[in-house]
Amino acid sequence: MAEAKIILVTGASSGIGAAIAKRLAGEGHTVFGTSRNTGSAAPADGVRMLTMDVRRDDSVAQAVAQLLAAAGRIDVLVNNAGFGLAGAIEDTAPDDMRRQLETNLLGPLRVCQAVLPAMREQGRGRIIQISSLGARVGIPFQGAYCASKFALEGMSEALSIEVKPFGIDVVMIEPGDTNSNFPNAREWTEAAKSSAIYAARARHAVAVMAKAEHAGPPADKVARLVSRAIAAKRPKLRYVCATPIERAAITARRLLPGRVFEGVVGAVYALPKAK
Numbered sequence: 001m002a003e004a005k006i007i008l009v010t011g012a013s014s015g016i017g018a019a020i021a022k023r024l025a026g027e028g029h030t031v032f033g034t035s036r037n038t039g040s041a042a043p044a045d046g047v048r049m050l051t052m053d054v055r056r057d058d059s060v061a062q063a064v065a066q067l068l069a070a071a072g073r074i075d076v077l078v079n080n081a082g083f084g085l086a087g088a089i090e091d092t093a094p095d096d097m098r099r100q101l102e103t104n105l106l107g108p109l110r111v112c113q114a115v116l117p118a119m120r121e122q123g124r125g126r127i128i129q130i131s132s133l134g135a136r137v138g139i140p141f142q143g144a145y146c147a148s149k150f151a152l153e154g155m156s157e158a159l160s161i162e163v164k165p166f167g168i169d170v171v172m173i174e175p176g177d178t179n180s181n182f183p184n185a186r187e188w189t190e191a192a193k194s195s196a197i198y199a200a201r202a203r204h205a206v207a208v209m210a211k212a213e214h215a216g217p218p219a220d221k222v223a224r225l226v227s228r229a230i231a232a233k234r235p236k237l238r239y240v241c242a243t244p245i246e247r248a249a250i251t252a253r254r255l256l257p258g259r260v261f262e263g264v265v266g267a268v269y270a271l272p273k274a275k
C-alpha cells in the first residue's frame, strides 16, 4: 500500500460512509468516522468514532480538534453525512429548505473550514465531497435534496480553485442509487405530510426512487471509488459511480434538448396512467 493517511469520514455510522471508513481502515489508513450518536452502532475494525453533528459549528470544531490532538495532522476529509428531504417544491417552506441545506451544504462547509487551516499548514490535503447524480438532474419531489447537491458542487468547484495553491485537491464523487439506509432515513417536508394536491404523485415518485435505491449496488462500490480518488496522484475533479442506465441518462441530458430530457425524467417518476 501507498503511505498510510489520516482520514476523517463524516456520517460513518451507516451506508456509504460506513463502507468508506471500513474499506480505508482495511487498507491500513488511520480512519476517524463521525456520527451524531457514537453509541448507536459498533464501528468497523480500526475505525475510531467521534461525535459530530454537522449542523453545529461547535460540534464540528470539537471533533476536528480531537482528531488533530490524537493524530497531529489530517490528510483526507470525506464529507459524506447527509439525508434526503422529500416533498413538492410548493410544499417546501423556507424552513424545510434550510433544514436540508443545514446538513447537506452547510455541513460540508463547516467541516471544510475546520480542516483547511491544518491542511494549508501542511501544504497538502484532499477533500472528497460525496455529491450525487441528483446534482446533475432535478428529480421531482426531491427538489430540496437536489438543490443541496447542486449547491455543494458549485461550492466545491470554487473551493477547488481557491485551495489548489496550497496543495489541496477537491474531488466530487457522484453516486447513483446505492443500497444504504438512505431511503429509510428520508424525511418529508411539513406541508407534504398533509398535502392533498401533490400527495399521490409525490408518494409514487419517492417510492420509485426508494425501490431503485434498495435495488442499487452495495455502498462499497462508492467506497472503492473514494479509495481510488485518494490513491490517485492527480485525482479527477469528478468521479461518477453509476449503473449503465444512469450513465446513459447523464449522456442523454448532455445531448437531448432540455424539454425532451425533462419529459423523460417526468415519465420515469410519473404515476402510472389509470386504465
Ligand SMILES: NC(=O)c1ccc[n+]([C@@H]2O[C@H](COP(=O)([O-])OP(=O)(O)OC[C@H]3O[C@@H](n4cnc5c(N)ncnc54)[C@H](OP(=O)(O)O)[C@@H]3O)[C@@H](O)[C@H]2O)c1
Pocket: 010, 011, 012, 013, 014, 015, 016, 017, 034, 035, 036, 037, 040, 052, 053, 054, 055, 080, 081, 082, 083, 084, 103, 130, 131, 132, 133, 174, 175, 176, 177, 178, 179, 180, 181, 182, 183, 185, 213, 216, 219
Ligand atoms: N444512497 C444513495 O442512493 C445515495 C446516492 C447518492 C448520494 N448519496 C449521498 O451519500 C451520503 C451518505 O448517504 P447514505 O446513502 O450512506 O445514507 P445513510 O445510510 O442514511 O447514512 C447517512 C449518514 O449521514 C449521517 N448524518 C446524517 N445527518 C447528519 C448530521 N446532521 N450530522 C452528522 N452526521 C449526519 C448519519 O449518521 P448519524 O445518523 O449516525 O449521525 C449516517 O451515518 C449522503 O450525502 C447522500 O446524499 C446517497
